[in-house]
Amino acid sequence: MSSTDELTVGQSVAALRRARGMSQRDLAAEMGRSESWVSQVERGVQPVERLSVLQALADALGVSVRELRPEARIAAPEPEQAHQAASNDLDGLRVALTGHPALGTLFKQGSAQPMPSPTDFRPQVDELWEMAHASSYTAMSERLSALLPQLEAAVRQAPAEERAELHSLRARAYQVAAASFVRQDEPDAAWVAADRALQAAELAGQPLEVVASLFRMAHAFIRQQRIEQAEQAARSAIDVLTPRCQEVSCPPEELSLLGAMNLVTAVINAREGNRSATHRHIEEARRIAAQLGEDRNDFDTEFGPTNVEIHAVSTAVDLGDAGLALDVAAEVNASALSPERQARFLLDVARAHAQRRHVGEAVAALLSAEGLAAEQIHTHHLARGVVRDLVRLSGRRVPEQLAGLAERMAVV
Secondary structure, eight states, rough: OTTTTSHHHHHHHHHHHHTOOOOOOHHHHHHHHHHHHHHHHHOOOOOOOOHHHHHHHHHHHHHHHHHHHHHHHHHHHHHHHHHHHHHOTTTTHHHSSSSSSSSHTTTTTOOOOOOHHHHHHHHHHHHHHHHTTTOOOOHHHHHHHHHHHHHHHHHHSSOOOHHHHHHHHHHHHHHHHHHHHHHHHHHHHHHHHHHHHHHHHTTTTTTHHHHHHHHHHHHHHHHHTTTHHHHHHHHHHHHHHHHHTTSSSSHHHHHHHHHHHHHHHHHHHHHHHHHHHHHHHHHHHHHHHHHOOOOOOOGGGSSSHHHHHHHHHHHHHHOOOOOHHHHHHHHHHOOTTTTHHHHHHHHHHHHHHHTTOHHHHHHHHHHHHHHHHHHHHHHHHHHHHHHHHHHHHHHHHOOHHHHHHHHHOOOO
C-alpha cells in the first residue's frame, strides 16, 4: 500500500508535488492550468473526477493514476454506489425505449381502433413537459411509457399530410425523455432518447427541433463524461446559429437555442476547469439573453436572463469559486421559473455553502429545494454528494434537519 492510499486526491497531489520539489506554479505549468486551479485541487475545493484529468496530473507528477487515486475508488465512486441504492423513477420509461418502438406495424398488425390525430397527441406532450419541469418523474414516466408506442404506431399509419407534425411531436416526446433521464442520472438512456428525438426532428423537417435534440444529447454526453462528444454537439449548433443570429430579423426561438448552447458549453468548460472559456460563454449567453429581454421557454430550454445567472452560479461552483457563486446567487430571483430550475439553483447554492463549510445555510437551501422538487433532489448525484459532505463536516453532531434529509435520501 502506498503512502498516499489513505489521502484524498488533493492531499495526494500536494504530497507528491512536494516530494518532487515542485511548486504549485511548476505543477500548473506542467498541466497547462492556472496556479489557482492547482491550489483548489489540493485544498479539495476543485474536485477531480474525470480520468483524463487524473491521468494528466499523474503524468505531471511522474506517478501512476493508481498511486494518485487508488483503483478501488475509481472503479466504484461513492455517489454512484449510493445512486444504485436509490429508487429509480424512470424504470418503466427505460423499458419503453427498449427494442423497436412499433414492431407490430412492420407486420401490418395495426390496431383496429381509430388512430389518434396530431391534435389528440399535442396536449399530452405539452403536459409531459409540464411534469418534467415540475420534476414529477414517476407520473411522467408512466404517461410517457404509454404514449411513445402510440406515437410511433401513429406516425407509421397516418395519412402523409399528418406525418410531419407527428414526427415533430415524437421529437418533443423523446426530448422530454432525454431531459428526464439526464436529471435522474441515467445518461445512457438519455443518449438513446436524444438520438431518436434528433431523427424524428429531421423527418419532421424542423431544423430548430434538431438543434433542441442536440441540446439534450450534449447534456447526456456531459453526464457520461464524454466531453469531446458534448463539445461537438454544442459546437455544431453554435457554428450554424451564430451567423444567423447576427441578423436583425433573427427569430427569438433561434436566439434562445444559441443562448442555451452557449450555456451548455460553459458547463463543459467549467467541468474541465477552464475558467476563461467558461466566463466567455456565460458572457455570450448574457448578451443573447439581454437581446431577448425576457425569460422564455422556447423548446423547453427556459432560456433567458434568469437562467443565465443560474448557470453562472452553477459554473462558479464547478470551478470552486464559492464566493462568486454566492454573490451572483444573492441577486437571482428564480421564482418565475419551473420547480426543476428553482430546485437546481438551490442545489448549487447549497454546494457553494458546503464549499465554504456553511453547514446550516447549505442544509436550508437543500430543504427548500426538496420542498420544490423532492424526486429530483433525492436522486440527483450532486445533491447526494453534498449531503454526504455535510454529514462528514458535521462530525458527531449532525444537525437534526440534515440527519432527516440524509435518511429520506438514503444517504449513508
